[in-house]
Amino acid sequence: MHRVAALVLDGVVALDFGAVAQFFGHRHRDPEPVRYAFHVASADGEPVRTGIGVPLGVHGGLELLDAADTVVIPGYEPIAEPLAPATAAALQRVIDREARVVSICTGAFALGHAGLLDGREVTTHWAVTDELTRLFPDATVLPNVLYVRDGNLLSSGGVAAGIDLCLDIVREDFGAAFANKIARRSVIAPHRSGDQAQFIEHDDPAATNIDMADLLIWLDERLEQSLTVADMAAHIGYSPRSFGRHFQAQIGTSPWRWLARRRITRAQQLLETSDLPIDQIARRCGFESTVAFRRRFRDLVHLSPSDYRRAFRTPVS
Template sequence: MTVHRVAVLALDGMAPLDLAIPLQIFGPRAETAYQVTVCAPSSSVSVGGGFTLAATGGLDALRSAETVIVPGFGLGFEPQPQSQPVPPAVLDALATARDEGRRVVSICTGAFALAAAGLLDGLHATTHWQYADELERRYPAVHVDRDVLYVDEGDILTSAGVCCGIDLCLHIVRRDLGAVVANQIARNIVAAPHREGGQAQYVPAPVATTGDTSLADTRAWALERLAQPLTVPQLARHAGMSERSLLRRFAEETGTTPLQWLVNARLGLARELLETTDQSIDLVARDCGLGSAANLRLYFRRALNTTPTAYRRAFTRQAPDPAM
């Protein structure tokens, strides 16, 4: 496999978890060809939480990378973009990397660095929900999406707060190498295999309160029956609650509706079947619960802007290339 170089840009006051996420997901594995370098404008960086990091590369590493990732930064463990100006040399390096065709990614408040470099002008982007208004106020040319996990604008990608960086990095692996490899990595780090970027990044009750019953068992039950017709009344009966309560609880726990969640799960299964089997498009559509080949093509076009046949051709090669 062709080596795909990933440069993670470390800035003073960066959030430790934001840095760790891309290092973990793009770390060396037999099934991928990512090569990660931590680079910084100086040889050492002060990390939020009270420790210092020795960077292995300078800003020139951004120019030799295919993907550049900017973690969230600020002071302490909670990112505070207004507390740390981005050095001009960093802004120049980011602008140059973009001009030279690099893929540029931000996690959490790293979006402020991309915006300051002019990379987000005219594009949709997101950041931590606490700082979305601030991003919009400072950079009015950016279309700020508040209620999403991440935004994919092709070669410019941004994620919402902290752990949404996991979703975005797995999305990038899925784009590069397909659903099977992305799901293998997700299982390895014990993360959700796939959350669509359009889900809400912040929900008012993400954890069930004492005495409440989470819908995790119902979702697991549904995942084992994706090939079957599944309705809201069926899900509600399994969960032992009214349909109205199910809809409310589902939105609280996942940030989306049961039917949209089912569509996303079925698309994920379809992608795995296309990558790992030689089943016909009709059989894939049947086994993932999307019914017909025409229906599968419709959803693939809407969600992935491709066809099932083109997707299979791209992700069933012997030696997938993450630089594609």
Template sequence: MHRVALPVTDGTPLYELAAACEVFGADRQLAGTWYDLMICGEDGAAVGGWLTAGVSRGLEALAEADTVIVTSCRDPEEQPAPALVEAVRAAHDRGARVASLCTGAFTLAEAGLLDGRRATTHWAHTELLQSRYPSVTVDPGVLYIDDGDVLTSAGKAAGMDLCLHIVRTDHGTAVANALARTLVVPPHRQGGQAQFIPAAVGHGRNHVLSGVMAWAADRLDQPLSVRDLAREAGMSSRNLARHFHAVTGSSPLRWLHDQRVRRAQELLEVSDLSVEQIAARTGMGTATTLRRHFSQQLGVPPEAYRRTFRTA
């Protein structure tokens, strides 16, 4: 049987741990042989802040596993537990496939397993992961990444997406689909986690661009150019670009494009306007243009986004 190890340390969050246990630890009759799950780590560790874990194997048992699933860390601002980092590294060195759920990516990165690879984590912590481990190429827009012997997932529910992907890889699509039906979850979700990231604040009140940003946000249905923005801000186009990069990290046109997509998201969520009408109100011109830019930025077409986030 394929042996899956789940390491548990004091403070391990419960959500992703429970999801992995449900997928790999339950007695499934979906395939000829299922997984042999072992929970390794600190006996009596507090899981989820209140549940005491009874663990019979230490972290050194990770080296016996075929697959190691590293769930979320207690606080990504803290350094991962050295003993866990070393055990995960040793398991990988012995040939184990290693996967992280949510902020478990910080443990993999600390172990050096993500160096030179693409990886992801919860969208709220992608910038921290990238700054702390610059040799990792962090992709904030996907639900999970399969890089062969090392896999990473985005936050929370995306951990289930990755677990189902592992089952699909090991046992085929039919088995993964049957498991998804049992768990009452989609076997594969459209798009990435970009669609779940809250819309960035369009403008503030405490910087030189706040006025022109508010002005532009009120006129997204109109054709606006960098020259228009510069004229409203009372500065040259070059100076405007410099300030935009300092405040937003992007160009004026990039910021304007992002605002149009964000406005389209809002209208899809709270209005009954057609995609054609939303395209006009956001300055996208045509429904085809809106669909193209929306899908490129969020990974799903407008219609799919509306079905997911429509407010009753």
């Protein structure tokens, strides 16, 4: 069983912690086996006070981090205060043994105070990226993405972006089918890629009126087809020239990146739940060749299709 420890600091953001607990600690009614052992840790093993003034109990202290496969740090305030040396050392040990360390929102500041951000890519809530850059100039701060993976160090933007990252971690650990089930249960989108924008500012009022939901459903039903920008633009009544700008404004990524990610997610589902050969899966997901499919799959999933199937195959009943 995968062991997850949430390190909560004084001033922890209740919503950030709630998202982490929902994904890794919640026990659901259905007969699904429990996938995660979840514990909550504080620096001294004592309850902490949340940002809204309510105390939050914990299971123990920093020893829980030493036993964890994944350590998650929800957002907190104040962000400029240094960590206690023992807390910084505990986080360094987690990184050194190549376990996974995850920050949600302003939790990235704890990574910086622990000395873990030098030479690393990281993100945080868009409103405090300048402060993160100022405090930790040796980090590469990506200011407007949902989440970032840099080796075993993962970070997300604010609140909802943390949900996206948690869901992506579940997908990595247990496959797309299980992650999609969690997404449906939580009534959230099954996947938003990390490079989508946290914050989209609409300068063009017309951009807010496009019915992108209809377009995304239409695309999802045609993943096997060879679609062009002109096809997509025509479906919602836009010229090809203006379509890309409007799509980026609404969705936070380009049409081609969105389509590629959806095709790979569909391929993951087929690899998990069917006996279809790889070349047939490639065609069903809209790839012109198996070679192109394998390359794109490895780029996004970091496994070959065959290795992914062996890891996450669900027996056909």
